[in-house]
Amino acid sequence: MNPSDVSAGISPRQSFESWARFVAELEAEGVGRVWVIDSQLAMKDVYAGLVVAALNTKRIGLGTGVTNAVTRHPTITANAIAAVDEISHGRAVLGLGAGDSALYGIGLKPQKVAEVADAIAFFRANLPRSVPIHLAVSQERMCELAGRVADGAIVMGPAQPDMVRRQVEWIRASGRDVEIAFIAPTSTDVEDVRSWASTQARLMSHHKELPESLVSFRGEIQRSAESYDYAEHLSTRAGHSAAVSNELVRALGIVGTPEECAARLRELRGAGVDTFIFPLAGRGRADRWRKLRDQIVKRQ
Numbered sequence: 378m379n380p381s382d383v384s385a386g387i388s389p390r391q392s393f394e395s396w397a398r399f400v401a402e403l404e405a406e407g408v409g410r411v412w413v414i415d416s417q418l419a420m421k422d423v424y425a426g427l428v429v430a431a432l433n434t435k436r437i438g439l440g441t442g443v444t445n446a447v448t449r450h451p452t453i454t455a456n457a458i459a460a461v462d463e464i465s466h467g468r469a470v471l472g473l474g475a476g477d478s479a480l481y482g483i484g485l486k487p488q489k490v491a492e493v494a495d496a497i498a499f500f501r502a503n504l505p506r507s508v509p510i511h512l513a514v515s516q517e518r519m520c521e522l523a524g525r526v527a528d529g530a531i532v533m534g535p536a537q538p539d540m541v542r543r544q545v546e547w548i549r550a551s552g553r554d555v556e557i558a559f560i561a562p563t564s565t566d567v568e569d570v571r572s573w574a575s576t577q578a579r580l581m582s583h584h585k586e587l588p589e590s591l592v593s594f595r596g597e598i599q600r601s602a603e604s605y606d607y608a609e610h611l612s613t614r615a616g617h618s619a620a621v622s623n624e625l626v627r628a629l630g631i632v633g634t635p636e637e638c639a640a641r642l643r644e645l646r647g648a649g650v651d652t653f654i655f656p657l658a659g660r661g662r663a664d665r666w667r668k669l670r671d672q673i674v675k676r677q
Contacts, residue, residue, distance in 0.1 A: 380409030381674055382654040383666060384442050384560065386420035387413065396426055397433040402663040404437040406670065412442025412472055412531075412654055415449075418482040419610050424457045431465035440470035442654075443513045443531065446496035447488060448479045455503045467507050471500060472531060474513035477580075478610040490518045497526050511558070516584065520547035529556035531654065535577060535629045536561055536641060538648045540588035545649030558652040559645060563631040563638050563673055567623050569665075570630035573656060575618045577629045579605045594625050601625070613659045639676035646677065 383403055387396050403411055411430065415423035427439050439461060444454060454471070462469035473496065475487035488496075493512070500510055511529035514520045523530035530548050534540050541559065548555055562573040581587065582602035587595060601620045609615035626632060631641045642653065655674075657665055 379652065380407060381670070382410040382412060382438075382558065382652055383408050384412045384414065384654050384656040385662060386416065386658075387423075387426045389421060391421070393421075393425065393429050397429050399663055400430040400437065401433050403666065404434045406663070406667060408437060408666070409652070410438030410440055410470065412440045415441050415444040416478045416482075416610065417448060418607075419478065419612075424461065427461045427469070428464055431461055431468065434465075437468065438470055439465055439468050440511065441472045443472035443474040443511075445474055445476035445479055445488065446493070447476050447485060448483075451496050451499045452503075455500060458508055459505055462505060462508050470509050470511055471504070472511045472513065473497065473500075474531075475519065478607060482607045482610065490522055493519070494522055494526065497522075501526075511556070514544065514548070515580065517547050520544050521550060524548040524551040524553055524555055527555060529558060532557060532559045532650070533577075533580065535581065535588070535591060536631045536645060537588055537590040537628065538644045539590050541645055541648040541650065543588065549649070556651050557649055558654050559650040560656060561631055561642065561645065561653045562656050563642070563669060565633065565635060565638065565672070567626050567632050569659075570632050571618045571621055571626050572613045572615055572658065574626040574629040575601055575605065575615065575621045576610070578602060578621055578625065581629075591628060594628060597622060597625055635672040635676060638673045642673070642677040
């Protein structure tokens with residue numbers, strides 16, 4: 378079994394002492410990397426969290442999951458991630474995207490693909506060569522950009538093999554060897570995935586063409602997007618989560634019995650995924666990871 382990654386944010390209600398213990402537990406449990414959410418209106422500062430994590434661990438990879446080149450100017454980001462890389466002795470990863478909640482929440486829009494490409498070029502010229510750059514992708518042009526210039530692609534999208542297979546083809550079109558990581562919200566309880574699914578439904582509403590597996594949900598996806606409240610972004614108790622049906626949650630995420638979830642993970646790996654990133658939200662995240670690992674991840 379390949380090491381799995383975890384995505385987590387630092388809630389305003391969580392102390393950095395508690396965060397340090399949590400990341401140390403993830404390392405002890407064999408997690409490969411932790412991707413720390415950067416959303417300034419919803420979470421504590423990502424770089425403070427990465428430095429705390431670096432000082433309290435020795436092996437686990439430490440990534441921004443993900444930052445953008447608007448709320449943080451590229452010079453600021455380069456300075457910060459280089460510091461994390463030094464403190465962690467080479468364990469930093471720069472996870473970069475066009476911007477989502479961090480921008481929409483302050484009335485701005487995500488960057489265009491060409492602007493993201495310019496930011497990556499800046500980082501290539503100014504970051505230590507040891508810091509890999511992973512690009513968050515979903516639609517065709519960003520997937521192609523990751524394939525051309527990034528070290529890895531963080532694939533955002535529904536956990537449907539037909540969609541993932543298409544995204545992998547876009548990324549691999551350049552012929553470069555790029556790691557493909559997939560965000561895979563996974564649980565035996567549909568309620569654990571509902572909040573994430575509501576966010577994903579909003580993002581899917583921006584796609585001009587849905588994969589065949591989601592065409593029947595087009596109307597629900599649009600209605601879910603229209604009800605989305607950025608003030609509750611990433612909250613497990615967000616009111617807009619109620620707009621997503623159980624059927625759509627199961628279509629977008631990985632929900633079912635342990636064997637059903639493991640079977641979906643195997644399908645996605647067969648579609649071209651190299652690494653899975655499992656989001657952890659709410660309380661008891663370390664225990665939730667152990668349950669997820671033992672009941673599902675080990676079966677894939």
